[in-house]
Amino acid sequence: xxxxxISKKDIGKLLNQWGQQFAxxxxxxxxxVAKMARWEGKDTGFLGWYWNTVVPPKANFLxxxxxxxxxxxxxxxxRIELPPDGGRQLIFxxxxxxxxxxxxxxxxxxxxxxxxxxxxxxxxxxLVGLGCTNPGESxxxxxxxxxxxxxxxxxxxxxxxxxxxxxxxxSAAGKELITKSRGLKAANKTDExxxxxxxxxxxxxxxxxxxxxxxxxxxxxxxxxxxFWEKVAAKCISCGIxxxxxxxxxxxxxxxxxxxxxxxxxxxxxxxxxxxxxxxPMENPRAEKWKRVRQKVCHKYEFYPMSLDVIxxxxxxxxxxxxxxxxxxTQVLNSVPAKTKVGK
Amino acid sequence: xxxxxxxxxRALLEQGKVDWIIGFExxxxxxxxxxxxxxxxxxxxxxxxxxxxxxxxxxxxxxxxGRVGIxxxxxxxxxxxxxxxxxxxxxxxxxxxxxxxxxxxxxxxVEKLAGKxxxxxxDITREGERVTIKTDGKKKEFPITQVLxxxxxxxxxxxxxxxxxxxxxxxxxxANPVAQERIEKLRQLAxxxxxxxxxKELSRCIRCYACRNVCPACFCQRCFVEExxxxxxxxxxxxxxxLIFQITRNIHVAGRCTDCGECERACxxxxxLRSLTxxxxxxxxxxxxxxxxxxxxxxxxxxxxxxxxxxxxFR
Numbered sequence: 001x002x003x004x005x006i007s008k009k010d011i012g013k014l015l016n017q018w019g020q021q022f023a024x025x026x027x028x029x030x031x032x033v034a035k036m037a038r039w040e041g042k043d044t045g046f047l048g049w050y051w052n053t054v055v056p057p058k059a060n061f062l063x064x065x066x067x068x069x070x071x072x073x074x075x076x077x078x079r080i081e082l083p084p085d086g087g088r089q090l091i092f093x094x095x096x097x098x099x100x101x102x103x104x105x106x107x108x109x110x111x112x113x114x115x116x117x118x119x120x121x122x123x124x125x126x127l128v129g130l131g132c133t134n135p136g137e138s139x140x141x142x143x144x145x146x147x148x149x150x151x152x153x154x155x156x157x158x159x160x161x162x163x164x165x166x167x168x169x170x171s172a173a174g175k176e177l178i179t180k181s182r183g184l185k186a187a188n189k190t191d192e193x194x195x196x197x198x199x200x201x202x203x204x205x206x207x208x209x210x211x212x213x214x215x216x217x218x219x220x221x222x223x224x225x226x227x228f229w230e231k232v233a234a235k236c237i238s239c240g241i242x243x244x245x246x247x248x249x250x251x252x253x254x255x256x257x258x259x260x261x262x263x264x265x266x267x268x269x270x271x272x273x274x275x276x277x278x279x280x281p282m283e284n285p286r287a288e289k290w291k292r293v294r295q296k297v298c299h300k301y302e303f304y305p306m307s308l309d310v311i312x313x314x315x316x317x318x319x320x321x322x323x324x325x326x327x328x329x330t331q332v333l334n335s336v337p338a339k340t341k342v343g344k
Numbered sequence: 345x346x347x348x349x350x351x352x353x354r355a356l357l358e359q360g361k362v363d364w365i366i367g368f369e370x371x372x373x374x375x376x377x378x379x380x381x382x383x384x385x386x387x388x389x390x391x392x393x394x395x396x397x398x399x400x401x402x403x404x405x406x407x408x409x410g411r412v413g414i415x416x417x418x419x420x421x422x423x424x425x426x427x428x429x430x431x432x433x434x435x436x437x438x439x440x441x442x443x444x445x446x447x448x449x450x451x452x453x454v455e456k457l458a459g460k461x462x463x464x465x466x467d468i469t470r471e472g473e474r475v476t477i478k479t480d481g482k483k484k485e486f487p488i489t490q491v492l493x494x495x496x497x498x499x500x501x502x503x504x505x506x507x508x509x510x511x512x513x514x515x516x517x518x519a520n521p522v523a524q525e526r527i528e529k530l531r532q533l534a535x536x537x538x539x540x541x542x543x544k545e546l547s548r549c550i551r552c553y554a555c556r557n558v559c560p561a562c563f564c565q566r567c568f569v570e571e572x573x574x575x576x577x578x579x580x581x582x583x584x585x586x587l588i589f590q591i592t593r594n595i596h597v598a599g600r601c602t603d604c605g606e607c608e609r610a611c612x613x614x615x616x617l618r619s620l621t622x623x624x625x626x627x628x629x630x631x632x633x634x635x636x637x638x639x640x641x642x643x644x645x646x647x648x649x650x651x652x653x654x655x656x657x658f659r
Binding site: 031032033050051054055064065134136137138234235237238239240241244245253255257266267268269271274275276279320321322324325326327328330331 | 371372373374376377378379380381399403404460461462463464544545547548550551552553554556557558570572578579580581582606609610612613614615
């Protein structure tokens with residue numbers, strides 16, 4: 001299928017059109033923080049945003065807090081009531097790093113085991129990607145195999161070519177959506193050339209680099225290097241920002257809220273950085289901070305690639321930008337000793 | 345000031361007067377610094393003092409073993425004093441390197457003034473009472489009061505209250521009334537409106553606990569939010585529970601909070617937490633004529649009991 005294009009000033013109309021079929025979400029600062037919010041038919045300012053949303057789009061599929069079911073006890077026993085279906089979501093303006101992150105979460109919630117809460121939302125959703133033209137200072141996506149303005153992890157991909165956006169169909173669902181959409185124009189050769197230029201320029205603007213070569217092996221070799229990990233962990237304050245707001249982190253906690261004869265089961269984001277993580281069965285095996293920091297790093301860059309063949313990081317840079325003490329994962333990983341002193 | 349700090353820090357480590365130096369070094373992003381916690385005298389060369397030294401380093405004193413040379417601004421020094429009052433650190437284990445503070449720059453205010461993200465700015469330079477923001481090759485100048493953190497504008501004691509070495513001439517308090525405007529506005533609201541305000545703000549909370557973990561006054565080994573028997577507050581980020589968390593945290597740090605503003609700065613979802621903490625700070629001042637961290641020999645406010653002060657039923 002040939003590529004299409006649309007004028008930026010017509011994006012609102014297109015979103016309204018899609019809004020009749022989908023629950024449309026776009027980047028927004030309306031709620032006081034940059035996140036994916038319901039399209040209200042007005043603000044398309046996000047088209048010119050420099051940086052990404054603070055809250056990653058994973059929140060649309062694995063919300064910070066989610067009702068799993070309600071239960072009630074009566075004469076016949078327990079009755080369970082499931083929450084209503086949220087409908088089909090269309091996430092507009094997702095960045096390539098975050099779209100890749102969804103694929104990485106899929107590896108766990110779709111392939112390793114099937115998580116119905118996640119999959120119900122994920123399966124029916126459409127992702128419309130928007131390429132970065134001006135990647136942020138904390139971004140290092142190109143080191144993680146992600147291109148800031150290209151994506152195969154979305155249904156449609158949009159590229160800013162000036163006053164217009166080039167629209168490339170990526171998936172079958174994306175093609176279908178294009179066919180049904182009104183007001184799109186055919187893209188010409190000049191548009192294609194412009195888009196190619198934008199993508200290349202954007203790629204070259206990503207200046208933060210992470211050396212991922214042999215990273216899993218280096219981490220494995222450094223696992224018992226307590227000196228290294230203690231040094232690295234010294235300034236970490238054990239808050240949950242870098243994990244909760246990471247687009248690939250999916251840990252959750254489950255809690256019941258009970259009254260006399262009824263209750264609700266919720267799940268909510270959890271973080272391996274917290275001292276009380278996994279306390280529910282017994283103890284956190286990682287009582288010391290350096291062990292928790294090591295776990296966070298190794299899970300993403302060692303355990304994940306070893307078991308699922310992909311590093312659980314897309315270089316979105318949130319953990320660097322949002323950290324209250326500027327704990328920088330790229331500095332940490334670039335300083336992992338090539339060979340460890342321990343045991344040698 | 346920076347050169348002096350570096351040579352003092354190096355000397356302290358060299359002469360074995362301290363085991364650790366805790367200070368600031370350049371961060372990995374523009375206009376940032378990051379805590380430097382080191383035993384290595386050569387690291388002293390990396391120490392910086394600039395308008396971006398945001399962290400309250402007193403937070404790192406808890407859990408560190410040995411004698412520490414710590415770099416503090418006015419508010420941070422009061423947190424150190426408060427920790428001494430609570431017997432969390434011993435004065436004799438500290439060498440306090442005091443910075444007479446002239447305020448720290450709030451990048452979100454700079455972004456609003458410049459209409460650009462911090463990453464897009466070429467430079468931010470401060471000269472006395474003026475700040476120059478350079479972007480796209482153009483320079484714009486503003487009064488410094490437009491870019492300092494609210495808690496800096498409100499600061500009564502920018503020069504450390506307690507120090508061994510003062511790294512410069514004492515600086516005058518700012519105590520700019522502008523800083524209190526948003527808190528005064530909240531005070532004026534009808535209770536229902538104020539309730540609505542906090543419902544909206546606290547609905548964003550994701551329970552990352554950064555506000556608690558950056559706070560030197562939050563030194564409990566185990567926080568009440570993590571207790572499960574009984575469960576004082578629901579662990580999921582529902583706004584009502586977020587409110588209970590914040591209110592309880594505020595009461596717990598009453599008399600210890602020095603209005604360093606770290607809770608609000610650390611919040612990734614922009615909850616105006618200082619509107620709560622500063623209100624509590626002022627209430628503590630009004631009710632008890634007490635300001636946190638002013639005198640290391642003073643008894644801490646809420647862990648201290650005197651029979652003559654007690655309510656009738658308590659005696």
